[in-house]
Amino acid sequence: MFRGVFETTIDAKGRTSLPARLRETLTQTFGDERFFITNSVPVKVGDGEVCSGLLIYPHKEWLLFEERLLNDTRFTSLQRDNIIRKIVSPALPCTADKLGRVLVPPNLRRSAALERDLVIVGALKKIEIWNLAAWEKVLAQAENNIPDDTLDLGL
Helix, strand or coil: CEEEEEEEECCCCCEEECCHHHHHHHHHHHCCCCEEEEECCCEEEECCEEECCEEEEEHHHHHHHHHHHHHCCCCCHHHHHHHHHHHHCCCEEECCCCCCEEECCHHHHHHCCCCCEEEEEEEECEEEEEEHHHHHHHHHHHHCCCCHHHHHHCC
């Protein structure tokens, strides 16, 4: 599983380094160096403000997600279309180069407001990418919304 919070930067060409620990997990746990990068689900952080980041899914996990989305009956066709437009359509298959760098396409950089400082977050079966300011807001929102039932998990 992916774990860890890593502060890094993105250069003017849209390249950022995927931390070695996350690259190792990608190949050792998920058996493939390929992944998909796309938009995240927007997070409401209060006062009507919404923050968006990016997601990286291992290749196989992404294909399973697409299959679940197609077969899930909870969503109306409009809801499914919105998920497809925001998250599925911009998804691109990628690999890191031999230096561990990932090229983030311009449309995804704009969507997540990635300009310089960013945070790469291991989140079990996926990796999140946030601009640093958005991450601080998302983390503050999360701290205020951890369910009481979490204690039942043994934390």
